[in-house]
Amino acid sequence: MAExxxxxxRLDPAVHDAVARWAGDDLRSVNAQIEFLLRRALADAGRTPREARPMRGPGRPRHDSDEGGDDPPR
Structure with a gap:
């Protein structure tokens, strides 16, 4: 997998704060929110690269049920 x-x-502090609030609402990090917005802008402009991997959904990654972890069942 490519790194x-x-x-x-560099962002205006007010823009960063607005993106941070939006990211929090969507359960994403600021970095993930910026990537989400860039991908959406690329798609809207018809410039999505074919080789781009799909972005992971918002929130924490789900725990795979087939892996034996220490977490109790839900």
């Missing part, structure tokens, strides 16, 4: 690219991004 994810790292990027330094």
């Amino acid at each position: 994810r690219k790292k990027l330094l991004l």
